[in-house]
Amino acid sequence: MDQKLKEIVFKNSDSIVHMWMEEIETLKEENYTSSVSDELFESTNREFVNVIFTSIKNQSTSLTLEEFSEKLINLGWPLSYITDGLQVFRRVTIDFILSQEEQVDSKYISNVLQSVDSWTEPIIRKLVNEYSGSWEHIVSLQRIALQELSAPLIPVMDNITIMPLIGTIDTERAKLIMENLLEGVMNHNSEVVLIDITGVPVVDTMVAHHIIQAAEAVRLIGSTCILVGIRPEIAQTIVNLGIDLGKFPTKSSLRKGFSAALEITDRKIVNLDTKDEGIVDMLDSLGEE
Structure with missing residues (x-):
């Protein structure tokens, strides 16, 4: 990513995150995460945007791309949350960068698009691959568990x-x-x-x-x-x-x-009648022993 554009993004990260959070909120109302509590939705979004920003800085973070994708699977959130979220982030970032210049030409716009794409596309690929891999692993384990239960003897x-x-x-x-x-x-x-x-x-x-x-x-x-x-x-x-x-x-x-x-197997069910004298005598003899 162009160094000048990096500086613009990092310097105004709070504004970009705020714009992104507002747009993501509309996605919650529309489809896949409508049943999620507001607290969980907000905390997950902040983890998501933190993963995005730290990835371009090449800094270690408490929540890696792999861990974040696995968390989404455990929460039951679809892959579309990742892809939609990153596309929104890409659009918001481009709009914000362009809004910082009074006059822009096609060369500048092309540079912005290329720079932002070079940042977001690897993240998209990485998250999608990690999500898909984790999902396939979980499905494989579930399939094995179901097979073990599907024909018990x-x-x-x-x-x-x-x-x-x-x-x-x-x-x-x-x-x-x-x-x-x-x-x-x-x-x-x-x-x-x-x-x-x-x-x-x-x-x-x-x-x-x-x-x-x-x-x-x-x-x-x-x-x-x-x-x-x-x-x-x-x-x-x-x-x-x-x-x-x-x-x-x-x-x-x-x-x-x-x-x-x-x-x-030469066996049968017998109804025991405890009033039968023979059975009573047998039980008494066993008790004396």
Whole structure:
């Protein structure tokens, strides 16, 4: 940036900041930050303009470009806040510099535009790149967390596990379901796996195909798969689509499926009647011991 123009900007930084803050305030009323408190909006704006000014001075600041972009992401503010804010700053700075001269020619205007651009454009690129990089990193971490939660396999009893599925099942998630299912069956030594689709809103041909593949894979490693949560509308859809689910058991509810799993593993639910003399005698004998 031209040294003379630098001096004008730094000498009148308070005036430029004031003009910039006024224009930024109108952006708040229009769109993305309308729900932000006035105190937070003002403090963030001042941090923003401080980052801009210190960048041209090549001075260290308590809040770097990287930290500022990460802060905006944590606040949930869009990238447009950065781009709009810098464009406003560019326009305000140019207008102020030109207003300081009584007579300006095209050469002077060109020099001002080029000088201000050489200052603001690197900041725009840096902030946008840092914002995008931080955002991609956060999204990547969130994707991993969602994948870990999207197909959990829960051991509820010896040799019996349940996989509750919630939400839409696409090809990528179906692959994850298959991997978790087979790995979990081996790790938990499961004889029976209950796949609960109560929370799956739509079961179409693709979803049914993925479920059938998962059940067949479980069968091949020596376990039984029971599909539970077959609601009436899903049953009707399956019939209309001509999908054959006859290769493995299906139940309308998790409770019925669990009862079937107990039977497969040679167990059953027994209602204990404490009035039965035999049980009372057994409890008494245990108490004496």
